[in-house]
Amino acid sequence: MKLKKNLALSDSGFVFDPSTGDSFSTNPIGLEIIRMLKEGKNANDIKNHVTKTYMTDDASFEKDYYDFVNMLTKHNLVEGGEKEKN
């Protein structure tokens, strides 16, 4: 999955999509994930990073991750809207 390249992020968790004019608010872990996605990291990279840094396990995070990614897609923040291939 690819995020739109031109998404503007700020440390406060403010996300701005210049192509639509929509703006969003995300929590710190959400911001971290969006930044990693922008850097081109895949689901596995992100999962490894989060489970290493935070008190959570693979199964719980995976569920939350896919829900989050679905929300990104729903909010039209994904390039072409295509699904990520693992």
Next chain:
Amino acid sequence: MVKKKKINIAVTGLNAIDSPGPGVPVIRALRDSKLFDVRIIGLSYESLEPGIYMHDIVDKTYQIPLPSAGKATLMERLKYINSIEKLDVIIPNFDAELFNFIKLADTLKKELKINVFLPTLEQFEERHKSNLPEFGKKHKIKIPHSKLIFNIKEIPSLRNEFTYPVVVKGKFYDASIAYSPEQVATYFNKISAKWGLPVIIQEFLHGQEVNVTAIGDGKGNTIGAVPMRKQYITDKGKAWSGISIDDKNLMNMTRKLIKSTKWRGGMELEIIKTSEGDYYLIEINPRFPAWVYLAVGCGQNHPEALVRLALGQKVEPFKKYDIGKLFVRYSWDMIVELDEFEKISTLGEL
């Protein structure tokens, strides 16, 4: 030259949009003050209230919780804001938020040393639209004949009390003119679905609508009052332009009402003057109207007087106002940087 007293005042109602809140005009009035050097703290509910971005009007804005979140939540937020801004006075400008501010008035004074100057809860409640007939009786003010109805079955018997057309009104908002029982039924259904019961049926009066912005000192004295006739009305029924008028009867009625109710704080009266020359009270808004700056233009700075009353100062009533002054409202497109919108949206402060 007398040195102006520095003072921090928080103001709500920064929605200077096409159906505007009174915040921005109230602030303009305060900035015109000869007595106070004001720092204005805006209190906003939405991220796009224009006042937030008017930096020559508002020094700093904080988002506050919706009135529906309750007074405890509001108090928490005000404590936080006060810890930074050291507020002297708060001027709330929305009907919907007044209930919470009235209930908090004592606590604000005691705990945070913040002054407000608001109607009492009793004054606030008794002037509600559905209580207006009682209010009229109590204070001997003419009110258009009205009846509260709870059921569609009550409509046929309305003809015993009213001649058509009648005005069908919601408890909080909405009003339509009905020319037949069938139309009343249609509006009854529409309005009750939106605003609940009861629905108010009111006598339709032919005449001229006039408005008064006024301020009472809570002891029965009228500190100031300026009457205005709307000259141009928007499709939302808001005055786009109005002119100050000379009407002794209207002024007497205002003074009488403020004396009888011992009204405390700012208010707007909506009145119909019939072709027979009778004055009927249609509505009392328990705060300044959005056109309050006209009063300043006519020589009566009502918001400044309100601040002085809030601070416990003795205020002499205004003796005169300029007649024949107009206000003409205009809209203005500001250019706003995205980071400002970001700050108010994510941090709740700007």
Next chain:
Amino acid sequence: MSAKKLQYERPVIQKLNVGLMNKFGTRTEYTPLTHIDGNSVKDLLGKFGSPLFVISERTLRRTFREANRSFKTRYPKVQFAWSYKTNYMNAVCNAFHQEGSWAEVVSGFEYQKALNNGVPGNKIIFNGPDKTEAELKVAIANNSMIHIDHLDELYLIKEIAVESNKKPRVAIRVNMDTGVYPMWDRFGFNYENGQAWDAINKIMLNDKMELVGLHSHIGTFMLTPSAYGMAASKLSHLALEIKKKYKKNIQYIDMGGGFASKNTLKGSYLQGIDASPTFDQFAESICTAILNAGFTETDLPLLILETGRALIDESGYLLGTVVSNKRLSDGRRATILDFGVNILFTSFWYDHKISPAQEFSQYTEDAVLYGPLCMNIDVIRENITLPPLKRDDHVVVHSVGAYNMTQWMQFIALRPAIVMIDMEGNSHIIRKRETLDSIEKDEIVPKYLKDFKL
């Protein structure tokens, strides 16, 4: 590994909707409630299972004393009667009886409960439209106060009185216009059209019954204290008319119940805690009306109050656990809890305040809260802002003490335990969690239906 891991929170992203209201300062709604009277929510659920009703005896007694004080400082003779239907857990009833409350019951079943709890018969008020002949006989034998709802009942009591040679102590229930909508005119006798006066005459002109009181109960979840003032004036007027015509003093005026609690009604713009009148306001309205009605000091009737909801609602909590989170087709977050409308009946008309029972960051999500039932109506909150809850997190529903523990249904799931936390902070189980046996013990399967082959 040495590095300490950070607290995890589910990632969330929300669109900043233009025109939609802000979240700043709304923290009181989701301020975590981790302890109730010194007991941790987590421990309570661990010990007694989830979900769990908890009653704070401290809040119960404090609320009662506040109400009692409001009335007693304004009126010389005040008596509360605990409304059994609001919450008839015996432990709850007895706590109110210890505080001095009589019992107010509306069925033979509740009447027996009050007797079993040890309430003397002459301190039980028997209300309601359906009292059977057998029940009335018991109540008359016990010298209870019987509040007559309709003429058929009046004649039945008269018959029993003749047979039993006892003089029943009766009152009539009066309904009236107090300016509130809807007007409750289905119970008792109407004031405005003369029914009430007619019923009074029927009792007074017949020496088989003694008219001891007048009763009204003008509505439920009342937000206008002035309506009670109007009702108290009308009852006082009747009492004074009785004095004038029959030279008899009415012993008591019973104002019923209906005071609103601090819950927020659905569709209400203001929070219940801000909008609901205080006991002082109700007391002021009622007491002033009776004191000004024209009674001489010695003739002042006893004032009875049957307040239920406002006395017990805030003492009750429902603790529960998150079963799952899901995303609805429109993108809204849905959280499924392990309790539903089957045990939280009041969620049909309140927007209950619900708090998480553990700490969170300031990020929130808008969510729908569902119960666990396989039924579409099982919605606890249609719209609520909460921190991102995950499976096994706990939540606390506030102000559930009234009506839930009596109107709950054994439907689909078994009913949970109820725990009372006493004045010292100790927890006592006052009703055990139901088992399959508690439901099936009264079932009988005919012999021919015992066996089957699949």
